[in-house]
Amino acid sequence: MEAILSRSATYLFLLFGxxxxxxxxxxxxxxxxxxxxxxxxxxMLAVAACYLTLQAEFLGVAxxxxxxxxxxxxxxxxxxxxxxTKFKEKRLFQIQTPWAVATVLVxxxxxxxVFWKTLFGPAAVEPLTLRPxxxxxxxxxxxxxxxxxxxxxxxxxxxxxxxxxxxxxALVGAVVxxxxxxx
Amino acid sequence: xxxxxxxxxxxxxxxxxxxxxxxxxxxxxxxxWPGDRFVGRGNKKAWAFVAALVLLAAGALALTAPxxxxxxxxxxxxxxxxxxxxxxxxxxxxxxxxxxxxxxxLKEQTVEYYALILFSVCGMMLLVGATDLVSMxxxxxxxxxxxxxxxxxxxxxxxxxxAGLKYFLLGAFSSGILLYGIxxxxxxxxxxxTNLAELNGRLALVSANGSLLVYAGVLMVLVGFAFKVAAVPxxxxxxxxxxxxxxxxxxxxxxxxxxxALGAFLRVFGTxxxxxxxxxxxxxxxxxxASMVLGNVAALRQQSLKRLLAYxxxxxxxxxxLGVMSGDAQAGAQAIWLYMLTYLLMQSGAFAILIYLxxxxxxxxxxxxxxxxxxxxxxxxxxxxxxxxxxGIPPLVGFFSKFILFKLxxxxxxxxxxxxxxxxxxxxxxxxxxxxxxxxxxxxxETERAPMGSLATLVVTVxxxxxxxxxxxxxxxxxxxxRIVLG
Numbered sequence: 001m002e003a004i005l006s007r008s009a010t011y012l013f014l015l016f017g018x019x020x021x022x023x024x025x026x027x028x029x030x031x032x033x034x035x036x037x038x039x040x041x042x043x044m045l046a047v048a049a050c051y052l053t054l055q056a057e058f059l060g061v062a063x064x065x066x067x068x069x070x071x072x073x074x075x076x077x078x079x080x081x082x083x084x085t086k087f088k089e090k091r092l093f094q095i096q097t098p099w100a101v102a103t104v105l106v107x108x109x110x111x112x113x114v115f116w117k118t119l120f121g122p123a124a125v126e127p128l129t130l131r132p133x134x135x136x137x138x139x140x141x142x143x144x145x146x147x148x149x150x151x152x153x154x155x156x157x158x159x160x161x162x163x164x165x166x167x168x169x170a171l172v173g174a175v176v177x178x179x180x181x182x183x
Numbered sequence: 184x185x186x187x188x189x190x191x192x193x194x195x196x197x198x199x200x201x202x203x204x205x206x207x208x209x210x211x212x213x214x215x216w217p218g219d220r221f222v223g224r225g226n227k228k229a230w231a232f233v234a235a236l237v238l239l240a241a242g243a244l245a246l247t248a249p250x251x252x253x254x255x256x257x258x259x260x261x262x263x264x265x266x267x268x269x270x271x272x273x274x275x276x277x278x279x280x281x282x283x284x285x286x287x288x289l290k291e292q293t294v295e296y297y298a299l300i301l302f303s304v305c306g307m308m309l310l311v312g313a314t315d316l317v318s319m320x321x322x323x324x325x326x327x328x329x330x331x332x333x334x335x336x337x338x339x340x341x342x343x344x345x346a347g348l349k350y351f352l353l354g355a356f357s358s359g360i361l362l363y364g365i366x367x368x369x370x371x372x373x374x375x376x377t378n379l380a381e382l383n384g385r386l387a388l389v390s391a392n393g394s395l396l397v398y399a400g401v402l403m404v405l406v407g408f409a410f411k412v413a414a415v416p417x418x419x420x421x422x423x424x425x426x427x428x429x430x431x432x433x434x435x436x437x438x439x440x441x442x443x444a445l446g447a448f449l450r451v452f453g454t455x456x457x458x459x460x461x462x463x464x465x466x467x468x469x470x471x472x473a474s475m476v477l478g479n480v481a482a483l484r485q486q487s488l489k490r491l492l493a494y495x496x497x498x499x500x501x502x503x504x505l506g507v508m509s510g511d512a513q514a515g516a517q518a519i520w521l522y523m524l525t526y527l528l529m530q531s532g533a534f535a536i537l538i539y540l541x542x543x544x545x546x547x548x549x550x551x552x553x554x555x556x557x558x559x560x561x562x563x564x565x566x567x568x569x570x571x572x573x574x575g576i577p578p579l580v581g582f583f584s585k586f587i588l589f590k591l592x593x594x595x596x597x598x599x600x601x602x603x604x605x606x607x608x609x610x611x612x613x614x615x616x617x618x619x620x621x622x623x624x625x626x627x628x629e630t631e632r633a634p635m636g637s638l639a640t641l642v643v644t645v646x647x648x649x650x651x652x653x654x655x656x657x658x659x660x661x662x663x664x665x666r667i668v669l670g
Contacts, residue, residue, distance in 0.1 A: 114399045118371075121392025153190060158254040162309060162321040165208050166328060169302050172215065173332035176295045177347075 013053040020046035033079045037072060044068045058144035197253030200260050200312075203245030203268065207305035210237040211298040219294040227292035228283070234297035235279050238304065242272035245308060256378050257315040264312040266520045266668035267446035270527060271307040274439025275300055277531040280638040282431040284542045289337065296336060300435070303329035307443035311450070316365045316377040319447055323361075323411065326440055327354050333435070334428040346427025353410070353420040361407025367400030379455035387458035401462045404451065405470075411444040412500050415473040422481075425493035430541060433489060434534035437496045442523045445503055449519060453512040460510070467508055472600055474501030475607040482614050488537055489547045491614060492530070495573065498611060499526055502585065502604055505592040517665040518588045524664065525572070525584040525653065532569040532646035535639045536562060542636075549618055554627020562635075563622045565647045572650050574615040575608050580653030583661050 023043030030036040044067040051060035152160050198205070214230065222229060245268045252259040278300060286292045306325030313319035331354060335347025369377055371393045372385040386397050406417060413421035425433045452463060478498030485491040503522055509515035539562075540551055556563040572581035585608065592601045635643075653660055 111399070114395045118393055118396045121395075150186070154186070154193075155255055156257075156317060157190075157194075158257045158309075159315075159317045159321045162306075162318065162325055165302065165305070166321065166325050168212065169299070169325065169328050169332075172295055172298060172302075173328065176293070176299070176332055177335055177338055 009053045013050055016046045016049040016053065019043075020050065034076070037075045037079055040075065041068055041072045044072065056144055058148055193253075193255075197258075200248055200251060200253045200258055201309075202248060203241040204305045204308040206241045206244055207237065207301045207308070210241075211301035211305070214294055214301075215298050222294070227294060228287065230292070230294045230297045231279050231283060234301055235276055237301060238272050238275050238279070241304070241308070242269060245269070245272070252314065254318070255315075256380075257318040258309070258312045259314040260312055262668045263446060263449065263516050263520075266516075267311040267442055267523075268308045269667075270442040270446075270520070270523055271304050271311070271439045273527060274435060274442060275304040277438065277527075277642055278431050278435040280642050281434055281531070281535055281538055282429075283638050284538060284636050285429060285431060288542060291337065296333070299329045299333055303333070303435075304439065307439055310443045311446035313447065314379050314450065314455075316368070316379065316382070316451075319451065320358075320362060320365060323444075323447065324358060326443060327358070327411070330432070330436060330440060333432045334424055336432065337429050340427075342427040343429065344427075346424045349427075350420050350424040357407050357410030357417070360403050360410070364400045364403025364405075364407060367396055367403065371396040371400055379451065383455055383458045386456070397459060398462050401456060401459060402466060405463050405466055408444065408448050408451070409470050412441060412448065412504075413497055414470050414500050414504065415477045415497060416470075418474070418477070418497050421497060422490050422493045425496075426487065426489050430489065430534065430538050430547070433493075434531060434538075437492065437530055437534075438527045441496070441500065442527070445500075445507070445519055445523060448504075448507050449512065449516050452507055453509070453515050457510075457512065464508060467504060468597070468600055471501045471504035471508065472603050474498060474504065475604055476501075479607045479610045479614075483610065485614075486549060487547050488549055488552075488618070491549070491618075492533065492537075495611060495614075496530075498607060501607075502588060505597060505600060505604065506588055508597060508600075509591055509595045511591075511595065513668075514591050517668045518584075518591045520668045521661055521665050522584040522588050525580050525650070528646040528649050528653075529569045529573045529581060532565060532643050532650070533573070535642040535646075536566050536569075539635050539639050549621055552618060552622045553625040554622070556623035558627055562643070565643050566622060567619050568647050568650055570615040570619055574612040576612060578654050578657070580650045580657070583653070583657050587661060587665075 020043045023039045023041070023046055025039075027036045027039030027043060030039055044063065048060045048063040048068065051057075051063060214233065218233075219230075246265055248260045248265070250260055250262075279297065282296070286296065303326050306322050306327075306329065309322035310319060310326055313322050331347055331351040334350050335344050337343040365377070368382060368386065371389055372382050376382060376385070389397050410417040410420075425436065428436065452467070456463060474497050478494050478496075478501060482491050482494035482498065485494060499522075503519050506515040506519035506522070509518070537547060541547060552566075555566070568579065572579040575581045575585040589601050589604060592604070
């Protein structure tokens with residue numbers, strides 16, 4: 001029973017992973033800004049579903065609340081407030097398309113090779129896996145939220161605090177650049 | 184002991200390591216609010232004074248911090264940290280002094296400007312002490328984010344905004360590359376740790392099928408860092424960003440973030456990835472060589488002194504990368520620190536004079552220096568000292584720092600690169616001397632003399648005096664200073 005469950009979780013993970021990729025791609029390629037935002041929403045929801053299949057329920061819910069809820073609405077506001085129609089006719093950043101495609105293909109081939117060799121290389125004695133202790137640690141922590149708090153406030157306290165300063169700086173920077181008049 | 188108690192205990196033990204950067208972050212936040220409410224519209228200048236005081240205090244706190252490791256082995260205070268933190272603080276102080284004429288003239292004095300400088304220096308101070316890839320990445324972002332905004336600070340000038348946007352887009356892109364490299368290394372080492380010391384041990388033991396993953400990861404981290412220090416071929420953003428940014432911020436970018444990024448470079452590659460040196464040594468050698476050649480050759484054709492200094496700073500980074508390649512990390516750190524210190528003095532002096540000429544309505548073109556030798560002999564003399572020292576002409580102090588760096592490189596067996604460095608230094612001498620020749624041997628149009636402003640005069644006098652003192656005491660002084668980094 002457990003084997004079936006874990007296998008179905010893997011398939012679900014893959015399914016939602018591809019949906020997330022599709023959403024991200026449609027966000028990048030959509031001509032209409034509102035369609036972009038909807039693509040973004042799909043990607044964020046699919047990533048939240050990925051978290052759920054990995055049994056990180058808290059992270060999944062937080063993802064839906066923060067990204068799918070807050071940030072997408074914010075984006076929609078910006079899209080509606082800023083008049084984007086005048087950019088429609090301009091082909092921004094499009095002159096380098098052939099080069100970009102070539103670069104992407106080369107990068108895909110290179111990384112494909114790297115991952116192929118890593119996963120199926122001749123000396124693959126043990127397959128590459130994330131640490132087994134991680135799952136143990138999650139069990140010990142009883143709950144998702146507890147595990148997360150341990151990560152944020154004990155193991156990664158310094159980066160967490162630096163991140164809070166980064167957010168403050170981003171706020172200040174936005175004000176500096178957008179304020180119409182300096183006082 | 185409960186979880187919370189353990190947290191508190193660890194925090195009280197580790198916090199003294201961070202007094203310097205923490206003071207900067209707290210003070211900058213308080214300056215923004217509520218501090219700014221009590222300062223009237225016309226008195227924003229006062230914030231420069233406050234920010235300078237805060238920087239001095241933070242520098243003092245950082246230098247007296249205990250030598251230890253803390254925060255779950257994410258931050259470490261040692262000689263390298265203290266040495267480079269001092270450089271970053273100096274860079275911040277000089278920038279604040281140099282900012283005064285331009286900000287006053289354009290009526291752009293705001294508290295945010297100084298707060299962003301403080302936040303940025305805070306990020307740098309955290310960056311040079313970071314011994315974990317995660318804390319390193321976040322400190323790097325904190326430092327860079329402030330500078331993106333500062334570059335675009337004069338947002339009524341189109342080129343300032345353009346420079347900021349270019350820098351931001353390329354910087355964000357390079358951060359993505361860096362982060363992806365970090366994640367590859369994390370996976371290759373078994374997904375257990377991002378700590379540099381632990382990674383070093385694990386990466387050297389990765390089995391054959393993982394070696395390509397390690398190689399790709401290290402290469403991408405290298406590319407990310409090369410972007411941040413503007414080394415060829417990842418330098419494209421720097422001339423535009425340097426030219427478009429407000430000139431004091433250009434000076435800032437060429438001093439403090441460069442020092443911090445090189446400190447982190449040393450920490451990550453010199454000591455962290457020493458075990459897999461064979462993976463990154465050759466690419467780094469190519470990057471260093473290309474930076475020396477392209478930086479110096481491109482500088483030859485520049486008409487704008489700002490762009491000239493930007494390209495020459497690419498070349499200087501190329502020289503300093505020789506120190507990163509040194510197998511002896513301590514000696515490499517010492518050589519780079521000395522080089523960066525002298526570079527900071529020369530660069531700040533040259534920028535102070537450039538800002539003065541800009542303030543007079545003359546631009547930043549090399550032609551504007553015509554006849555400076557007759558118009559303002561003292562200023563021209565100081566500029567000559569800075570330029571000759573930048574060129575590394577003996578007996579000036581720039582020669583000593585170059586000598587120490589190149590000597591180390593030869594001892595470490597990088598003979599071909601050192602020869603290249605010497606040859607390109609000769610090319611560099613041409614364009615620096617060209618500016619000197621323009622100052623002394625070209626006729627000048629008659630212009631009025633404007634007062635220079637006390638702070639810029641102070642910067643010019645102090646850096647010129649320090650360079651001359653360094654010249655007379657040379658090696659003895661260098662030895663003594665270099666010992667600071669070894670502590």
